[in-house]
Amino acid sequence: MDQSAITVRYAKAFFATAKEKDLLITLKLDIELVLAVCNTSKDFILLLESPIVKTSKKAELITSIFKGKIHELTLKFLMLIAANKREEHIPGICRNFLTLTRKDQNIKSAVITTATEINKATIAKIELLMAKELDAKIELSSNLDPTIIGGLVLRIDDKQYDASVATQLKKIKQELLETELK
Helix, strand or coil, rough: HHHHHHHHHHHHHHHHHHHCCCCCHHHHHHHHHHHHHHCCCCCHHHHHHCCCCCCCHHHHHHHHHHCCCCHHHHHHHHHHHHHCCCHHHHHHHHHHHHHHHHHHCCCEEEEEEECCCCCCCHHHHHHHHHHHEEEEEEEEEEEEEEHHHEEEEECCCCEEEEEEEHHHHHHHHHHHHHHCCC
């Protein structure tokens, strides 16, 4: 079976259960924690992907890592994934679950990239303006990239608005090259 089909199927099932039991917010926080562990611990990912470690040992280790830190339902879900020998798909399942949750709660993810650091008050203003404009809750994070020289690059879900000085300079250079060729 296709990896993306597996991750989507498990994520949809867990999302439906979370909605049904009215635990979406709690389970979203749990899944964010699991995904954070996946993103920060190479050893955890190696454990999940290892064909040598028995499924029972993986389940035991997952339980020892997360017991008491996540809701019992989330832990049972992770055990189900392990029992079905799909543990290497846990990061993808988590990402798909969070995507479904964001859609359900009308939350849009945005990343603003600038050449210099932006203060928190400015980020809050940008978040507020975007929330009004898009009629959605915004999860805004910021990145630093000195190579854009100035301006900003704003990425909202799968759309990108590039108002960086570096891009403007590239456009001017391209226009000059085209006029020179004519």
